[in-house]
Each structure stands twice: as C-alpha cells, then as structure tokens.
Amino acid sequence: MENKNYRATNISMGMGGAIIVVILVVLCLTVFSVLSFSTAYSDLKLTEKTEEMAADYYITNGKAEEKLADVYNELSLAAEKMKDTDTPEVFYNNATVQLAGIDGVSIINTDNGSFKAYYESLGDKNQKICVTLNIINHRPYYEIETWNLAAIELPDYEQQNIDLWEGFE
Amino acid sequence: MKNRISINSEVSLIEIIMSILIFAIAGAIMLNCFGAAKFTQMKANDKVEAGNKVQSIAEMIKSFNTSIEADEYLTENFKLLKTDGKEKIYVNYYDKCWNLCEKGNEENNEYFITVKTSDVFSGSGQLKEFVITSEKIEPYPFISKNKKNYSLYKIETKKFFSIAGR
Numbered sequence: 001m002e003n004k005n006y007r008a009t010n011i012s013m014g015m016g017g018a019i020i021v022v023i024l025v026v027l028c029l030t031v032f033s034v035l036s037f038s039t040a041y042s043d044l045k046l047t048e049k050t051e052e053m054a055a056d057y058y059i060t061n062g063k064a065e066e067k068l069a070d071v072y073n074e075l076s077l078a079a080e081k082m083k084d085t086d087t088p089e090v091f092y093n094n095a096t097v098q099l100a101g102i103d104g105v106s107i108i109n110t111d112n113g114s115f116k117a118y119y120e121s122l123g124d125k126n127q128k129i130c131v132t133l134n135i136i137n138h139r140p141y142y143e144i145e146t147w148n149l150a151a152i153e154l155p156d157y158e159q160q161n162i163d164l165w166e167g168f169e
Numbered sequence: 170m171k172n173r174i175s176i177n178s179e180v181s182l183i184e185i186i187m188s189i190l191i192f193a194i195a196g197a198i199m200l201n202c203f204g205a206a207k208f209t210q211m212k213a214n215d216k217v218e219a220g221n222k223v224q225s226i227a228e229m230i231k232s233f234n235t236s237i238e239a240d241e242y243l244t245e246n247f248k249l250l251k252t253d254g255k256e257k258i259y260v261n262y263y264d265k266c267w268n269l270c271e272k273g274n275e276e277n278n279e280y281f282i283t284v285k286t287s288d289v290f291s292g293s294g295q296l297k298e299f300v301i302t303s304e305k306i307e308p309y310p311f312i313s314k315n316k317k318n319y320s321l322y323k324i325e326t327k328k329f330f331s332i333a334g335r
Contacts, residue, residue, distance in 0.1 A: 026195040029195070033203050037209065040207075044209050047213045047220070051216060051322055054224060066296065069296045069331075
C-alpha cells in the first residue's frame, strides 16, 4: 500500500552528460577564481600606487628640510660676519647675499626691512612642496610661513569642457 | 505523496574516470588561483595597515621641534636594536592583527617596523635622516617567491632641527 504513494521519475543523463556537468562546474569555478584574483590584484596595485605617492611625498619633504638646513646655515654665517655695532640692515644685506648662493632660493623683500625666502622642492610624481620662510629678528631665526604641497602641473580641463547650457540673456 | 527520483544511469566507468580527472586537473589550477587571490588580498590589506603605521610614525617625527624630543619618542615607543656611531636602529614587533607584541611574546610576531635614524650633518643645526620600513616575518604562500622577510612599506625622509627652533 505504501509503495503507491511514491511517484517514480526517470531522468536519463545520457552519454557524456557527466562530463558536461563537470565542465560546467569547472567553468563556473574558474570564472569565480579569476574574478576574485583580479579584484585582489587591482586592490594591491592601488595600494602600491598609494605607497609610491606617499614615499615620493616624504622624499620631497626630506629635500625641503635639507634646503631649510642650507638656508639656516647661510643665515648663521651671515650672523657670524656681523660686528656688535652693525645695524639689523647689515644682517639682512649679508643674509640676502649668502642666500643668493643657494640654488633655487628666491628672496622677497618686505616693507619693514626684513625679507622672505621662497623655494620649491620637486618630487617625481607631479608633486612639489612650496616653502616660504620669514627671516626676522636680525639673527639666524626663521618662521615657516607656508609649507604647502601642490601639484607641479595641473591638467588642462578647458579643452574637454562642453557647454551644455549658457542660460538666457 | 513523496517523489522518488531514480537516475537511469547510462554513464560508463570511463566517463566517470574522465570527469574526475578533468575536475582534479582544473581543481588544482583553481585552488592555486583561489589561494593566490586570498593572499594577494591579504597582502593589499597588510600594505594599507603598514602604511598607516609607518606614516603615523613619520608624522610624529616631523612634529618634533628638537632632535632630543624625537629621540625620546623613539626610545619610549620602540626597542633599540642597534647603535652604530651616528646610526641607530629601533624596532617594534606586531602580531597578525597589528597589535604591538610585548617583550617575551615572540611566537606571535608576524610583522615588524624598523626606524633607522642617522645624522646627515650637524653644524648650526641637526639634519637627521629617517628610514622607516615595515616587513612581514614569514613570506606569503602562493605569491612570495623569496623566503626572506617581505617588505611591505618603506619611506625615507629627512628632518632639520635648528638650534633656535622654528
């Protein structure tokens, strides 16, 4: 009596059916594995690019610090040349002459007789550090006015702009 | 009422053997691919974490006004590994979750960060060079070919400490 409750279904796979199923499964798994690897690899490439940029930034920063050391050294030499009776103007003049000897340092004179020194430290990955120093107090002392990271060349977006709407006049 | 599915099998033994063979060959290649994917992702994550740690140390060093402050920070937060003239090497070990490992707990060490400091010149101020490197002790399976320490992140920078300060 119980056997009557079962309905028999016959599925025939036929010749080569098993191989087709196996090939399908293998194909799916291959696609998944390739996809997961390509995602992981693109993540790794992104982190490597970030690392390159960060490493370049710190090298550029190091070069800027090196030039700062040169500037401070020249300021110290200018102060050493001063006599006790000399006025602050003499220090500023000496310092200007000394700093002119450093490659890439430009002098900006201010109204109150003191001056500013400006230089740039260039990196390899389109980034530079722009430094402005305030030379004040007629002694080897500087104040960092700006220490900015900027791009060396900005991309030109003007040619790619398409005017969608210019408005009514 | 229950369904009984009976497969009327016409699969020959040679077909089963062929299927297993194909699956075994393809499986070996796929397993390699899945393994490479897993450890490549792990390496990418480690690089991000190492970058955060290394850059945090570099920014700390950059923020100090005097070289004494920088030396104090390194002595307090790192273990001094080697002193060679004007060169000092500090090291810190981390476990697999990038938590700092205590001394005497070396079996959990998975990564380490070294800070190499050296004096470039010291005249009217002090210019110091810092090389901060993060490495993994064991190489990654499937993707690392060399058996040595694997370098994750490296930055080099310099810092000038003037006598008068800034």
